[in-house]
Amino acid sequence: MTTVEQIRAGAARTRRWGWWYVAEERLRAMRGYSTSLIVTSFGNPLVYLFALGVGLATLVPAGIDGVTFLQFVAPALMMSTAVTVAAEESMYPVMMGFKWTKIFFGFHATPITPGQIVGGMVATVVIRVMATVAVFFGITVAFGATPVTTFVPMVVIATLTCLAVALPLIAYTATLTNDTGQLAMIQRFVIMPMFLFSATFFPLSQLPVYLQWIGWMSPLWHGSQTARVLSYGMDEPLWTSIAHIVVLGAFAVVGAIVAHRVFVRRLTV
Amino acid sequence: MSTPVIVANNVRKVFGDFVAVDDISFEVAPGESFGLLGPNGAGKSTTMKMVGAVSTRTSGELNILGLDPNTDGPAIRSRLGVVPQDDNLDNELRVRENLLAYGRFFGMSHKEVATRADELLEFAQLADRHDARVEPLSGGMKRRLTIARALMNNPKILLLDEPTTGLDPQARHILWDRLFRLKEQGTTLLLTTHYMDEAEQLCDRLIVVDKGRIMAEGSPADLIRTYSTREVVEVRYGSDKNAEVAPLISHLADRTEVLPDRILLYTDAGEATLARISELGHHPVTSLVRRSSLEDVFLRLTGRSLVE
Ligand SMILES: Nc1ncnc2c1ncn2[C@@H]1O[C@H](COP(=O)(O)OP(=O)(O)OP(=O)(O)O)[C@@H](O)[C@H]1O
Numbered sequence: 001m002t003t004v005e006q007i008r009a010g011a012a013r014t015r016r017w018g019w020w021y022v023a024e025e026r027l028r029a030m031r032g033y034s035t036s037l038i039v040t041s042f043g044n045p046l047v048y049l050f051a052l053g054v055g056l057a058t059l060v061p062a063g064i065d066g067v068t069f070l071q072f073v074a075p076a077l078m079m080s081t082a083v084t085v086a087a088e089e090s091m092y093p094v095m096m097g098f099k100w101t102k103i104f105f106g107f108h109a110t111p112i113t114p115g116q117i118v119g120g121m122v123a124t125v126v127i128r129v130m131a132t133v134a135v136f137f138g139i140t141v142a143f144g145a146t147p148v149t150t151f152v153p154m155v156v157i158a159t160l161t162c163l164a165v166a167l168p169l170i171a172y173t174a175t176l177t178n179d180t181g182q183l184a185m186i187q188r189f190v191i192m193p194m195f196l197f198s199a200t201f202f203p204l205s206q207l208p209v210y211l212q213w214i215g216w217m218s219p220l221w222h223g224s225q226t227a228r229v230l231s232y233g234m235d236e237p238l239w240t241s242i243a244h245i246v247v248l249g250a251f252a253v254v255g256a257i258v259a260h261r262v263f264v265r266r267l268t269v
Numbered sequence: 270m271s272t273p274v275i276v277a278n279n280v281r282k283v284f285g286d287f288v289a290v291d292d293i294s295f296e297v298a299p300g301e302s303f304g305l306l307g308p309n310g311a312g313k314s315t316t317m318k319m320v321g322a323v324s325t326r327t328s329g330e331l332n333i334l335g336l337d338p339n340t341d342g343p344a345i346r347s348r349l350g351v352v353p354q355d356d357n358l359d360n361e362l363r364v365r366e367n368l369l370a371y372g373r374f375f376g377m378s379h380k381e382v383a384t385r386a387d388e389l390l391e392f393a394q395l396a397d398r399h400d401a402r403v404e405p406l407s408g409g410m411k412r413r414l415t416i417a418r419a420l421m422n423n424p425k426i427l428l429l430d431e432p433t434t435g436l437d438p439q440a441r442h443i444l445w446d447r448l449f450r451l452k453e454q455g456t457t458l459l460l461t462t463h464y465m466d467e468a469e470q471l472c473d474r475l476i477v478v479d480k481g482r483i484m485a486e487g488s489p490a491d492l493i494r495t496y497s498t499r500e501v502v503e504v505r506y507g508s509d510k511n512a513e514v515a516p517l518i519s520h521l522a523d524r525t526e527v528l529p530d531r532i533l534l535y536t537d538a539g540e541a542t543l544a545r546i547s548e549l550g551h552h553p554v555t556s557l558v559r560r561s562s563l564e565d566v567f568l569r570l571t572g573r574s575l576v577e
């Protein structure tokens with residue numbers, strides 16, 4: 001007869017690594033459509049950089065903010081890419097897990113906890129974002145738009161920006177029992193405006209004041225501004241830089257707390 | 270008897286003001302095959318989820334392998350195999366990958382899961398499909414894959430929630446055969462069903478549940494002995510005449526049930542009873558003598574059929 005202690009001990013490895021096992025499952029699933037992932041993750045930014053950074057740059061010969069247009073947009077495009085991937089991996093996979101294939105209920109029938117499922121989903125997003133950003137970084141370096149020495153800080157800020165977007169979206173999606181167009185709405189009315197009003201292609205100050213709030217609310221703007229400071233040393237008061245990090249951290253932490261709570265509620269009926 | 274692996278004492282589960290499971294108590298011994306037989310909405314899945322440590326009971330005591338699901342959920346789940354009512358396989362993974370990924374959740378190494386997955390694909394008769402997509406598999410194959418998945422961690426207890434509902438007879442028989450093998454190997458099975466033939470085939474002991482309550486408990490043979498006669502005579506006189514004839518022949522049996530389409534006469538000697546009916550001149554359109562089943566037990570206990 002197995003003792004109670006033996007049973008507890010048998011679950012110890014999962015207690016520690018459960019989040020990783022979930023991530024492993026998700027990464028395995030991604031292998032099934034790796035080609036389309038590679039195209040969207042790496043093809044898109046490349047096209048953007050060419051079209052906007054190189055093409056549009058000829059219209060802005062004087063550059064912006066004391067640097068070339070390409071140097072100005074590259075860090076922000078990198079953060080946009082991080083946000084695109086984060087959004088993509090935080091909505092439909094969560095809907096699938098609870099509703100379409102219900103795999104989260106399958107995960108939860110094992111020693112895996114709801115918190116570990118959140119952890120695994122987040123880890124998956126982060127891994128994808130890091131890989132995408134790393135390649136993107138390589139491309140911008142090749143274009144001479146980013147100094148090669150900023151690699152580590154750029155990946156770190158991209159990851160933080162990703163967390164600030166992914167966790168709230170995971171939490172929100174987990175509250176939906178049915179997707180009757182909510183996810184498309186989020187895409188259209190949250191993600192898209194975020195791209196347009198987060199000072200990716202021009203400084204926020206170019207916008208009328210009554211639209212600038214969108215930027216302040218947007219994790220993407222905070223990420224992009226920080227990326228610019230790190231990339232070409234954009235001039236910004238220290239407290240502003242600190243505020244960017246704090247806002248991003250707050251989005252991530254609140255998102256994580258809510259996501260955990262919603263996952264527990266939905267999986268423990 | 271050795272220490273039970275499942276002990277439920279007055280377990281209740283309430284959703285809002287709806288009582289889904291009402292004071293259920295039972296014990297399952299190691300190696301035993303225990304069933305919950307009941308109609309739709311009886312509270313079978315709700316009970317299974319509480320035993321599976323993914324749902325918290327409202328009150329009562331529950332002990333699985335010596336542990337309380339409220340405090341040791343993950344540890345308990347590490348020793349269970351769960352086949353839920355609705356398959357939740359990962360369609361984005363291939364057949365074998367579903368097993369590999371699942372085994373990892375129990376902390377098994379990559380090498381262990383690979384070996385175990387191949388054994389179980391063999392067991393589930395899916396070895397030739399190991400690299401197939403999950404989505405196009407037949408219902409029976411998906412069910413077998415789900416069972417294989419539940420066995421990855423060599424569970425102490427296998428929970429099966431309606432293992433064969435929705436399958437055609439042939440697929441059901443294949444599945445029963447697999448489950449029978451597990452039973453022979455000494456796996457403890459806790460299964461729910463609303464098929465009395467399934468309960469008779471697979472369960473050493475069972476509880477009949479209805480509306481969240483236990484109506485009876487025992488082995489299939491005990492239950493039939495206690496709540497029914499040895500044999501049943503089914504006679505049909507046409508739907509409008511059944512109710513009319515019933516009172517005229519009911520004295521020939523221990524008990525009579527009038528259903529819309531037939532009359533059931535409970536008796537220990539079916540052929541003799543049928544002969545007496547004919548002697549009285551009440552020739553049925555069709556007639557049948559059969560052994561009593563759990564269906565009759567359920568009818569006796571609740572006045573309703575198991576499968577409507
Ligand atoms: N999460 C829930 N919230 C509210 N009511 C629930 C919930 N889960 C189950 N119920 C109700 O509890 C009752 C028992 O449900 P349960 O799923 O346990 O029945 P069952 O015996 O498994 O039936 P079936 O044969 O249909 O699977 C049903 O009336 C159901 O509607």
Ligand SMILES: [Mg+2]
Pocket residue numbers: 313314315354430
């Ligand atoms: Mg059920």
